[in-house]
Amino acid sequence: MSQARLAPGVVPGRLTPHELAMNFADVAPPLTDHEARVAADRCYFCHDAPCITACPTSIDIPLFIRQIATGTPDAAAMTIFHANILGGMCARVCPTENLCEGACVRMDAEGDPVEIGALQRYATDGLMAQDGHPFRRAAPTGKRVAVVGAGPAGLACAHRLAAKGHDVTIFEARPKPGGLNEYGIASYKAVGGFAQAEVDWILGIGGIELRHNQRLGHEITLEMLRADYDAVFLGMGLGGVNALRAEGEERRNVLDAVSFIRDLRQASDLTTLPVGRDVVVIGGGMTAVDAAVQARLLGAENVTIVYRRDQSQMGASRHEQDHATASGVRIICNAAPVKVHGNGTVVEVEFAYTATDPDGGLHLTDDRFRLKADQLFRAIGQRLDGVPQELALDGAKIGVAGPGRTSIPGVWAGGDCAAGGDDLTVTAVAQGRDAAEDIDAHLTGRPVEIPG
Amino acid sequence: MADLRSNFIGIKSPNPFWLASAPPTDKEYNVRRAFQAGWGGVVWKTLGAEGPPVVNVNGPRYGVIHGPDRRVLGINNIELITDRPLDVNLREIKSVKRDYPDRALVISLMVPCDEQSWRDILARIEDTGADGVELNFGCPHGMSERGMGSAVGQVPEYIEMVTRWVKQYSRMPCIVKLTPNITDVRKPAEAAMRGGADAVSLINTINSITSVDLDLFAPEPTIDGKGAHGGYCGPAVKPIALNMVAEIARNPATYGLPISGIGGVTTWRDAAEFMALGAGTVQVCTAAMTYGFKVVQEMISGLRDYLDSHDMAMSDLIGRAVPNVTDWNQLNLNYVTKARIDQDLCIKCGRCYAACEDTSHQAIAMKPGRVFEVIEEECVACNLCLDVCPVENCIDMRELAVGEMDLRTGIRRGTYANWTTHPNNPMAVKAAE
Numbered sequence: 001m002s003q004a005r006l007a008p009g010v011v012p013g014r015l016t017p018h019e020l021a022m023n024f025a026d027v028a029p030p031l032t033d034h035e036a037r038v039a040a041d042r043c044y045f046c047h048d049a050p051c052i053t054a055c056p057t058s059i060d061i062p063l064f065i066r067q068i069a070t071g072t073p074d075a076a077a078m079t080i081f082h083a084n085i086l087g088g089m090c091a092r093v094c095p096t097e098n099l100c101e102g103a104c105v106r107m108d109a110e111g112d113p114v115e116i117g118a119l120q121r122y123a124t125d126g127l128m129a130q131d132g133h134p135f136r137r138a139a140p141t142g143k144r145v146a147v148v149g150a151g152p153a154g155l156a157c158a159h160r161l162a163a164k165g166h167d168v169t170i171f172e173a174r175p176k177p178g179g180l181n182e183y184g185i186a187s188y189k190a191v192g193g194f195a196q197a198e199v200d201w202i203l204g205i206g207g208i209e210l211r212h213n214q215r216l217g218h219e220i221t222l223e224m225l226r227a228d229y230d231a232v233f234l235g236m237g238l239g240g241v242n243a244l245r246a247e248g249e250e251r252r253n254v255l256d257a258v259s260f261i262r263d264l265r266q267a268s269d270l271t272t273l274p275v276g277r278d279v280v281v282i283g284g285g286m287t288a289v290d291a292a293v294q295a296r297l298l299g300a301e302n303v304t305i306v307y308r309r310d311q312s313q314m315g316a317s318r319h320e321q322d323h324a325t326a327s328g329v330r331i332i333c334n335a336a337p338v339k340v341h342g343n344g345t346v347v348e349v350e351f352a353y354t355a356t357d358p359d360g361g362l363h364l365t366d367d368r369f370r371l372k373a374d375q376l377f378r379a380i381g382q383r384l385d386g387v388p389q390e391l392a393l394d395g396a397k398i399g400v401a402g403p404g405r406t407s408i409p410g411v412w413a414g415g416d417c418a419a420g421g422d423d424l425t426v427t428a429v430a431q432g433r434d435a436a437e438d439i440d441a442h443l444t445g446r447p448v449e450i451p452g
Numbered sequence: 453m454a455d456l457r458s459n460f461i462g463i464k465s466p467n468p469f470w471l472a473s474a475p476p477t478d479k480e481y482n483v484r485r486a487f488q489a490g491w492g493g494v495v496w497k498t499l500g501a502e503g504p505p506v507v508n509v510n511g512p513r514y515g516v517i518h519g520p521d522r523r524v525l526g527i528n529n530i531e532l533i534t535d536r537p538l539d540v541n542l543r544e545i546k547s548v549k550r551d552y553p554d555r556a557l558v559i560s561l562m563v564p565c566d567e568q569s570w571r572d573i574l575a576r577i578e579d580t581g582a583d584g585v586e587l588n589f590g591c592p593h594g595m596s597e598r599g600m601g602s603a604v605g606q607v608p609e610y611i612e613m614v615t616r617w618v619k620q621y622s623r624m625p626c627i628v629k630l631t632p633n634i635t636d637v638r639k640p641a642e643a644a645m646r647g648g649a650d651a652v653s654l655i656n657t658i659n660s661i662t663s664v665d666l667d668l669f670a671p672e673p674t675i676d677g678k679g680a681h682g683g684y685c686g687p688a689v690k691p692i693a694l695n696m697v698a699e700i701a702r703n704p705a706t707y708g709l710p711i712s713g714i715g716g717v718t719t720w721r722d723a724a725e726f727m728a729l730g731a732g733t734v735q736v737c738t739a740a741m742t743y744g745f746k747v748v749q750e751m752i753s754g755l756r757d758y759l760d761s762h763d764m765a766m767s768d769l770i771g772r773a774v775p776n777v778t779d780w781n782q783l784n785l786n787y788v789t790k791a792r793i794d795q796d797l798c799i800k801c802g803r804c805y806a807a808c809e810d811t812s813h814q815a816i817a818m819k820p821g822r823v824f825e826v827i828e829e830e831c832v833a834c835n836l837c838l839d840v841c842p843v844e845n846c847i848d849m850r851e852l853a854v855g856e857m858d859l860r861t862g863i864r865r866g867t868y869a870n871w872t873t874h875p876n877n878p879m880a881v882k883a884a885e
Contacts (some may be wrong), residue, residue, distance in 0.1 A: 047802030108799035
């Protein structure tokens with residue numbers, strides 16, 4: 001047992017290297033050939049299948065499963081990639097129980113869906129492990145497109161544009177591509193450097209130049225891009241983090257969950273990564289769950305998620321919530337932080353229980369409680385940061401019409417920075433892809449080719 | 453509790469479940485294990501004439517058709533008759549029969565098609581204590597090329613001739629095993645009866661190639677790059693076997709000829725179906741080869757349970773469905789049904805819709821919310837929707853009452869009338885004035 005296991009404060013090395021390796025192994029190991037065949041046999045090949053409708057990228061799921069069942073997993077992978085070039089990552093991070101698997105008719109039949117996510121991973125892993133890139137570019141069009149952000153939306157957009165013969169330059173603010181795939185998801189969901197491998201594989205199509213440390217509003221401006229390129233796609237995600245607006249929020253060890261997740265993903269040695277003994281996470285989405293579960297896996301003794309509304313309204317799926325509680329995370333609902341106590345460093349967080357107003361709003365009650373905390377994570381959402389002023393917004397995001405058209409001609413947007421999505425990788429992929437089709441149609445007059 | 457004891461042409465067994473002449477009954481060790489597991493009888497794997505035994509291939513003997521999760525649906529084999537010396541087999545048969553006097557032990561035979569060969573082999577098996585003989589006129593591969601097996605079974609005159617010899621030179625009950633590799637199974641059955649057979653058993657295996665290796669471009673099982681057709685058996689052949697059993701059972705010329713049913717019997721239910729079509733016993737091979745000998749225990753408990761729940765004796769079951777097997781032209785054309793979908797059971801997969809819309813009569817509507825409903829005006833009652841529905845009992849066929857309007861034809865359901873009197877039939881028989 002590690003000596004630091006029960007040490008107070010925020011310290012590294014609570015668990016042994018072996019324990020950490022076990023904790024951060026692949027959360028859902030890949031199917032073997034036999035398991036895949038058995039799982040594939042369960043698909044009913046539904047007419048106008050509900051799983052396809054439930055998939056934001058409209059992957060032809062019954063077809064690819066039938067292709068697996070008949071011993072052609074590479075053909076299955078191509079069915080997936082034609083609709084969703086990030087099908088490999090989506091197979092790992094999609095909340096399938098809310099999407100394809102939730103719509104599977106076997107849920108009605110026996111409450112146990114076809115394992116679509118696992119089958120998708122089986123097919124895509126197999127093809128991606130092979131040499132080369134399976135798509136070929138169309139004849140060069142001579143058109144140049146700028147893509148801002150190398151996250152799921154930007155990559156999907158860039159790949160589709162490159163496939164159609166356009167030359168693409170991606171401007172990425174961070175030192176590594178991948179966006180939230182690289183920086184924003186729990187590391188046990190995409191082990192083995194999968195996010196980077198996937199980016200490399202996507203870029204394998206050719207015709208895509210990736211430039212790093214290029215921030216919109218700093219090294220580059222929308223004006224410059226519009227002048228230098230035939231079209232611009234904005235997929236830079238949400239750079240800002242919402243504040244708690246609780247007293248004492250500035251105390252030490254009050255951190256953004258996204259930073260914690262990012263640091264964890266980038267850490268080369270998890271034994272050096274500090275974590276509290278008593279950790280509190282505020283929020284109810286995937287980020288809150290990813291931060292809380294990973295704090296536990298790093299060795300935090302007590303981890304509590306506190307969410308201000310009812311559990312049914314949590315952004316994290318039921319599966320994610322169950323994963324959290326099974327990992328030893330406690331979830332408290334209907335409570336909001338009012339004060340961060342401590343002397344320079346957080347020691348306790350004070351919460352008030354909330355009540356719902358008739359109009360759906362929340363108010364704090366006088367019923368209060370405190371949680372011991374030497375580390376507090378904010379996970380109450382991200383916001384758009386540094387958006388060019390000339391773009392019209394829709395609420396707090398870039399306003400778009402149809403397939404990602406912004407208020408400025410020649411500028412498209414998609415992914416988390418654009419209005420209308422639901423902050424999922426798969427939605428970002430769909431938006432990037434559809435914007436690429438629209439850009440291509442705009443630049444060449446060719447018809448769009450969108451599956452589904 | 454239902455009595456499963458069987459007396460089939462004088463051969464007694466504690467239950468009607470016999471192992472067919474096949475690899476599982478090739479030697480004493482296997483047969484003892486089978487009897488210990490509870491099998492009522494065995495037909496010992498086919499013995500050949502005195503002399504050097506046959507030689508089997510040393511590569512794979514079986515090809516298989518798999519269903520989901522590698523469930524064995526059908527097996528093809530290219531194994532020959534026993535490749536062990538005759539005297540060894542005879543010694544073992546005698547030993548087993550002595551220890552299991554209550555079980556049926558029938559010897560399968562196949563020797564060249566001449567009187568002396570049959571006379572000789574019958575003399576050799578006389579003192580084994582076996583209960584009867586089964587003439588293998590069915591094996592479709594290897595032996596048939598040498599003028600035996602199905603080469604005999606495909607010529608009714610040969611069947612009659614050999615059967616006559618057997619009855620002449622042996623007092624044992626004689627079962628003639630028929631090949632399905634013919635056009636009309638009634639003819640060989642009639643020939644066996646004319647020759648004096650006490651019973652027929654069927655079906656033997658069906659000529660088959662189970663699959664082709666798409667890298668070697670050779671049939672499977674592949675022996676050094678080549679393949680020969682084998683004999684197909686298992687659940688996949690059951691429908692063919694049931695029909696052939698029924699054809700013999702309802703044929704006036706062979707009516708009452710005892711039948712041992714063979715072909716894909718896997719569960720008690722399969723066995724009961726063969727019996728309902730006239731089989732006095734059933735013979736099993738593939739199910740035992742797939743799951744081992746213990747399957748007989750499910751067959752025994754299942755058949756007993758069925759008979760008890762229907763308050764029937766086994767003799768009530770045997771042949772009970774035969775009167776209901778008829779020719780198409782006797783079917784009631786005024787019997788009208790309509791598919792009906794139970795919306796509470798429906799899981800909204802839409803397979804009924806795809807099947808009906810693409811390949812049938814466009815008689816299922818797909819409504820908002822994936823609600824599937826039968827359009828009675830279009831439904832011809834083919835029941836394909838029911839067949840492809842993955843949920844048992846979700847779709848059923850509702851029978852219209854006599855006098856009820858058929859919305860498709862606009863005609864009220866009438867009383868029984870068949871094709872023989874139908875106005876569209878140019879050969880229609882006029883009803884008596």
